[in-house]
Each structure stands twice: as C-alpha cells, then as structure tokens.
Amino acid sequence: MNSLAPPMGLIAELTHRCPLQCAYCSNPLEMVRPAEELSTAEWLSVIDQAADIGVLQLHLTGGEPMARRDLAQIITHAATAGLYTNLITSGVLLSDTAMADLLDAGIDHIQLSFQEASAELGDKFGGYRGGHAKKLEAAARIRAAGLSLTTNFVIHRQNIAHLDAMIALGEALGSDRIEIAHVQYYGWALKNRDALLPTRPQLVGANACVAAARERLAGRTVIDYVVPDYYAKRPKACMGGWGNRFIHLLPSGRALPCHAAESIPSLTFASVRETSLAAIWNEDPAFARFRGTDWMSEPCQSCDRREIDWGGCRCQALALAGDAAATDPACALSSAHAVLEAITAAEPADLPLFPRRLQL
Ligand code: SF4
Numbered sequence: 001m002n003s004l005a006p007p008m009g010l011i012a013e014l015t016h017r018c019p020l021q022c023a024y025c026s027n028p029l030e031m032v033r034p035a036e037e038l039s040t041a042e043w044l045s046v047i048d049q050a051a052d053i054g055v056l057q058l059h060l061t062g063g064e065p066m067a068r069r070d071l072a073q074i075i076t077h078a079a080t081a082g083l084y085t086n087l088i089t090s091g092v093l094l095s096d097t098a099m100a101d102l103l104d105a106g107i108d109h110i111q112l113s114f115q116e117a118s119a120e121l122g123d124k125f126g127g128y129r130g131g132h133a134k135k136l137e138a139a140a141r142i143r144a145a146g147l148s149l150t151t152n153f154v155i156h157r158q159n160i161a162h163l164d165a166m167i168a169l170g171e172a173l174g175s176d177r178i179e180i181a182h183v184q185y186y187g188w189a190l191k192n193r194d195a196l197l198p199t200r201p202q203l204v205g206a207n208a209c210v211a212a213a214r215e216r217l218a219g220r221t222v223i224d225y226v227v228p229d230y231y232a233k234r235p236k237a238c239m240g241g242w243g244n245r246f247i248h249l250l251p252s253g254r255a256l257p258c259h260a261a262e263s264i265p266s267l268t269f270a271s272v273r274e275t276s277l278a279a280i281w282n283e284d285p286a287f288a289r290f291r292g293t294d295w296m297s298e299p300c301q302s303c304d305r306r307e308i309d310w311g312g313c314r315c316q317a318l319a320l321a322g323d324a325a326a327t328d329p330a331c332a333l334s335s336a337h338a339v340l341e342a343i344t345a346a347e348p349a350d351l352p353l354f355p356r357r358l359q360l
C-alpha cells in the first residue's frame with residue numbers, strides 16, 4: 001500500500017493562449033500549441049480522476065484560461081465532483097455573459113491580475129490596449145456577483161515605485177485579498193530579468209509600503225507579500241515541496257510537480273493521455289525525485305528548516321547553481337548564494353523589455 005497523502009490541488013494550465021504580452025510571463029519559452037491542448041472530454045476525465053484521488057482544489061490558469069470556450073463546462077464538472085474552483089485570469093475576457101456563465105457553472109473564487117495602477121501603464125506592461133479598463137469592469141462584475149475578490153499585482157523595477165497606488169486600487173475595487181507578487185524569474189521572465197529585477201533600495205521601499213498598508217487595512221483586507229528570492233536569506237517552499245501538495249498540468253496533459261519542471265533536462269514527465277493521475281502521483285519517478293528530504297545533501301540534509309522550505313526551488317537551483325539537486329541559491333547557506341548577491345549588487349542598467357508575443 002502506498003502511504004502518500006493525496007495532492008491538495010490540481011493546477012490546470014488550460015491553454016497557453018493569451019491576449020496579453022507581459023514581459024514577465026513565467027510560462028516556458030516553448031509553448032503548447034492549441035492543437036496539442038487536452039480536449040474537453042480529456043479535461044473532464046482528469047477532473048474525475050483528481051476527485052477520486054482526493055484533490056480538493058482546482059486552480060484554472062494559463063495563458064488565459066478564459067480563452068477556452070469550454071471553461072464553464074469544465075467548472076461545472078469540477079463543482080459537481082466537489083472540487084473548489086479558483087479561476088486565475090487577466091479579466092480582459094470577463095464580459096457580463098462570461099460572468100453569468102461562470103456563476104451558473106458554480107465558480108468559487110476568481111483571482112484577477114493587474115499590471116499597474118493606471119490604465120496607461122497597465123496597458124503598456126500588459127501589451128493590450130484597453131486591457132486595464134476591462135479589468136476594472138471585471139472586478140466590478142466579480143463584486144456584483146457576490147464573490148470574494150483577490151487582486152494580484154506583479155511588481156518589478158519598472159513599476160515598483162507605484163506600489164502604493166496599486167494597493168490603493170486593490171482597496172478601491174473592494175478586494176478581500178491583495179497579492180503583491182514579485183516577478184519570478186522562470187521561462188520568458190528570465191530573459192527579462194536584468195530589466196525587471198528591483199534594486200535593493202526599491203525593495204526596502206516596497207517592504208515598508210506593504211508593512212504600512214497591512215497596518216492600515218488590518219481586519220479588512222489581507223495582503224499577501226513575500227520578499228523575492230533574489231534578496232532573500234532563506235528560500236520559499238516552492239510549491240509547498242516538490243511532489244508534496246500539487247500536480248501541475250500543462251495544456252497538453254503533461255503532469256509536472258511545478259510549472260517550470262521541464263527545464264530540468266534529466267527528468268521526463270508523464271502525460272495524463274497515457275497514464276492515470278493516480279499513477280503519476282504515486283509512482284512517477286520524476287515526482288519522487290525531489291519529494292521529501294532523502295534526496296538532499298548538505299547543508300539541507302542536517303538543517304532544521306528542511307521540512308519547512310524543502311530545500312527551496314529545484315528549478316532555480318538548476319538555473320543559478322547548475323544542479324537541480326543543489327540547495328537553492330536563495331538560501332544564504334548555499335555555496336552558490338554569491339551568484340545571487342552578484343546579480344543584485346550589479347548596477348541596474350536601463351534595458352528594454354521583451355514582451356511575450358505568442359505565435360500560436
Ligand atoms: Fe532550507 Fe536547505 Fe537553506 Fe536549510 S540549508 S534553510 S533546508 S535551503
């Protein structure tokens with residue numbers, strides 16, 4: 001008998017199609033094409049399998065998940081199967097009709113992303129003219145529907161000075177939760193890192209801004225905020241530990257322990273087109289590779305945080321230390337931590353952004 005606890009959540013990247021062109025997109029350089037996406041029937045089967053193995057939450061993401069015409073059908077099926085459904089969207093396709101369809105389907109929660117506080121800069125960073133105005137309308141629709149609203153603001157060197165205004169916008173829209181997310185440097189975002197990484201003084205200012213907002217909004221609005229890895233002394237527990245809490249499904253059905261796992265060339269990943277979700281979770285060697293603590297070497301192996309942060313992020317360890325099995329360089333105890341210190345100490349250059357242009 002297998003004694004593994006079931007995954008808490010299934011993160012379903014329904015499609016890589018997206019109307020926006022964010023330079024900090026963390027999807028892989030090589031995207032899944034529409035013809036390769038799982039069909040409606042395949043997604044419904046995956047949802048049944050997820051419910052059977054004890055998954056509680058379905059996070060619908062992309063790309064832009066609302067680009068899938070069968071989104072409401074997928075949500076209806078998940079709700080019927082007893083899964084909590086969370087839609088992560090840019091909101092630009094969230095029309096009145098789409099909102100009504102989502103409500104009929106039984107959506108539980110919507111997380112709405114913003115690129116900036118103002119329309120001018122929001123449209124610039126999102127690469128979508130009129131997008132910011134559509135997001136404002138989407139927020140109003142979510143609130144009018146009686147759903148709780150989470151607004152998400154991605155911050156970086158080129159917008160971090162406006163963090164106060166972004167939090168004020170989140171507040172004005174009636175957010176129950178405001179997520180302030182530093183760019184994560186995976187996939188396309190890594191190409192733009194040197195143009196996006198905040199400076200240390202900017203980070204200090206942002207930390208103070210969040211602390212003040214938390215005090216002001218205490219008891220009304222939750223603010224989620226984590227110091228970015230590149231300035232951290234200890235890493236985050238990426239995905240709550242590899243193969244520990246989540247299964248991440250690409251639009252093609254390939255199952256990963258995290259969204260960037262395919263960057264690790266020594267691992268191959270199974271697809272739900274060939275293997276059951278249960279077999280992937282319980283038996284796939286790629287999921288087992290960094291699960292738990294047995295794979296760790298020093299300093300993680302004897303560290304008292306090894307079951308708190310699980311050694312940090314495997315993909316970041318590969319990208320920055322050249323070894324997916326190494327301690328995450330975000331940890332000050334890592335022998336590669338100096339790599340991060342050198343990156344953050346570099347004089348920031350005024351570099352252009354390369355927007356994500358999808359050729360799908
Ligand atoms: Fe986490 Fe390893 Fe650093 Fe300890 S040594 S804090 S387990 S990354």
Ligand code: FES
Pocket residue numbers: 186238239242258259260261312313314315316
């Ligand atoms: Fe892959 Fe962190 S993104 S383990």
